[in-house]
Amino acid sequence: MSKGKIAFYWAGSCGGCEVSVVDLDETLFDVLEHFDIVFWPCAMDIKYSNVEDMGDGEIDVCFFNGCIRNEENQEIAELLRKKSKIMIAFGSCSHLGGIPGLGNLSTREEILEQVYKKSKSVSNEKGIYPSSSVDEHGNEIEVPALRKYVSALDDVVDVDYYIPGCPPPTDVIKTAVLALISGNVPPRTEVLAPNRTVCHECKKEKRDIAVKEIKRIYQLDDIDPKRCLLEQGLVCMGPATREGCGAACPTANMPCTGCMGPPSADPLSENCEQGARMISAIASITDVVDEKNSEEDEIKAALDEIRDPVGIMYMYSMPKSILKRRRKE
């Protein structure tokens, strides 16, 4: 029996997804029994031209992590789509845009200006910015240009499945990979993770009590490890986030940041509105001291510690949200 072929690729990402693949431990041997890895820039010496030489659909499964930030990311996404039967968006960045997606709060020009000019540790008197064509000792080098905005993988190519998480939890990857090996594949475009919220998995005790004000973690003198973090006044994204991670962060007394993205099948919208859900959750758990007299100021005082609502509530999903990016009035 001939072995199948799999590929891994990293686009605009940090490399954490590659580590989560290595974290599969022995399961990797099961995978290698059935599949040959034909392309994995992080771990193998292989060139893009090797992929170009492959036939269309020659790769059985491609695990693509990272967002589409520059032209190279997009080009390789299109190339791998052509060469692969199944394209999997692997990890938050390719699923929803991920943390790099917050770059959409700035324009490309603002980002370049900040990084190459304004940043305190940078001295760039001549005002040199990266450009797509560079003259280096008489040789012209072409560098991939930054795209205007960050996109998720399915904004540029068709995606067959999604494996969420930053990075995807080992169990989620295992289940997905074993399903693929057994040929027991779910319907197309499905997110390969359970479809409830982190709160379902979280063991912390919920007492259904209201909080008086939202705090940031350093402002709490002490965290009660047994009790719900939201009820202790922290913004824990659990109620707006898909399960599958075993509530790893809340269990370690850190609020959930929402990396698995929202649970799917939102009846109202195909968009991933983690932020909208979280605003509602926060409105429901906060209770201003005396509701009869509550005025704007009291609410402001209670919620003012949410300094950066977009950064907290759309940390991983902004490019796929309804608002998508910052606009200009």
Next chain:
Amino acid sequence: MNDDNGGFEPKIVGFLCNWCSYAGADLAGSSRLKYRPNVRVIRVMCSGRVDPLFVFKAFEKGADGVLIAGCHPGDCHYQCGNYKTMRRMHVMKKMLGQMGIDPERLRLEWVSAAESTRFVNIVNDMTETIRELGSSPMKSEADCDE
């Protein structure tokens, strides 16, 4: 539609609560009060029913402004729906500001069933505010991906 000229007519989506504000708007109608035709009214059972998703969706679909109107604090038919809305507003406005949408485009007002004139004034006032702000930035997709 162009900004800054007389030809721009703002589109405002109005979520009015069934018990107070919708009745107030209804009274404005039956009292034959004249007001700007720019608000498209959607009746909801409570201002607390207005999920932030509705607001974002309205902007996505081309609204220039969103008005949420409910019972005065303390008068909510469901006791505390309007307080929840109040809290959501605080975070939503901050969020819209971060996304480059003027928070003035989103407005929360209390209108009782008897306050038809107040409703009329709010709609007229908001229409003029939005007219000055111009067309919603969500509508210009020209700066999309390359």
